Amino acid sequence: MPIIITSGDIPPDPPVESVSPDGILTVRRDDTWAGVYLIADYASDPDVARVRFVRAGADAVEVPVRGGDLAWAPGGMAVAYDHEAPLGVSSSWYAYPVGWDGTVGARSDGAAVTPPEPAAPRDxxxxxxxxxxxxxxxxxxxxxxxxxxxxxxxxxxxxxxxxxxxxxxxxxxxxxxxxxxxxxxxxxxxxxxxxxxxxxxxxxxxxxxxxxxxxxxxxxxxxxxxxxxxxxxxxxxxxxxxDRPATVDARLRVPGRSYDDSAALWPTYADRTSTGQSYYDVTTGG
Incomplete structure (x- = not known):
């Protein structure tokens, strides 16, 4: 049956997080820095060593993500951060698993979010x-x-x-x-x-x-x-x-989550390990 929409209806806010239909890729908006976290889960596949993350817009052209071209996947979990995603429009992200022998596997399903545009006056x-x-x-x-x-x-x-x-x-x-x-x-x-x-x-x-x-x-x-x-x-x-600088082998950079930021909160490794947080938790915000 059709969905009736009246002039007084308020459209829902765009999602902050999205998971690909195959469950492999999670994308999460970071509105503070106008970026997007990318998390690929290949924990069930021991042959996956690294992951290549790409972004695609309305034209379906794949653009490699800086810091995710390629990203290491310890334990099958790979993380990237897209600080260059277009603002105010929907983009989709995908992951390609790369085996220890360099073989590139099939692309994951896509997950999409819309990073917000900056508002005036700091626009x-x-x-x-x-x-x-x-x-x-x-x-x-x-x-x-x-x-x-x-x-x-x-x-x-x-x-x-x-x-x-x-x-x-x-x-x-x-x-x-x-x-x-x-x-x-x-x-x-x-x-x-x-x-x-x-x-x-x-x-x-x-x-x-x-x-x-x-x-x-x-x-x-x-x-x-x-x-x-x-x-x-x-x-x-x-x-x-x-031109856009090359992305191949660019290091993962996450705003507010550098080693300097971590050291300010936890000066020693003992301080860090006592939190019970993993590298994955610290990188993605838990």
Whole structure:
């Protein structure tokens, strides 16, 4: 029988966690950091040594997950963290088991979730691919232009009115972005992120028409618009678009779950083991 939907019905919230129909793959949103935990369970198959995690959107194109290309599977359990999943749209994740001899097994069924978009005013995520704990939501005051440079060579030919032109691929966009920080702590965090020397991922709301972009920050200009005692800052940052860095053999990075974070809570191994938590519990949050 049909389901009747009235104008007053409120659609349910998208799921925070999803399990693939075959029970192998669990995906869990991490809204704090706008990422997704991926957990593959091959405990019943002793031949599985590693797991390759991939993500697919509406176009069904498989994209390898950083830190999960490949991921070790001690005891048949493999974990990855997708810090680059598109925001505000549904994606599906899959797992490929890889045996000790390198043989790749059949793909698991998919599991899907929708990571939420950032809300105003901090409606842009700047994410570090190497240290996700540096990632932060920022206030963007201006992002007015995106410049795509041409790569052309011109050859003037004697007695010919028209030159010969050789055209190569156009470059990715270069932009100047104006950011804002309100506190000294935010200032230090933004500087650490911009000066980390690594490629950053910029993500914002789909309605703004700005697709996800990988940036290398360049010149940074810091301004103090208020009096000297006011911690408020504005920043002009030149950024250059680059291709997504390779994922093969990239290490697993989970924001807030590094060895430094662990040591702050449990300085010694005895402190750690007394909790009864396994490596899997600590990595995934239990």
């Amino acid at each position: 842009v995520w700047l994410k570090s691919l190497v240290d996700p704990a540096l990632s932060m939501r920022v206030v963007v005051l201006a992002w007015p232009t995106m410049e795509y440079a041409e790569r052309q060579e011109r050859f003037d030919v004697l007695s010919a009115a028209s030159p010969v032109m050789r055209v190569d691929s156009w470059s990715l966009a270069t932009s100047t972005v104006t950011l804002e920080t309100a506190t000294l702590a935010e200032r230090e965090q933004l500087l650490a992120l911009l000066q980390s020397g690594t490629t950053l991922l910029a993500q914002t709301r789909g309605e703004y028409g700005r697709p996800d972009a990988y940036w290398v920050p360049g010149k940074i200009t810091e301004s103090m618009p208020g009096p000297a005692y006011d911690p408020h800052r504005t920043w002009e940052v030149t950024v250059t678009g680059v």
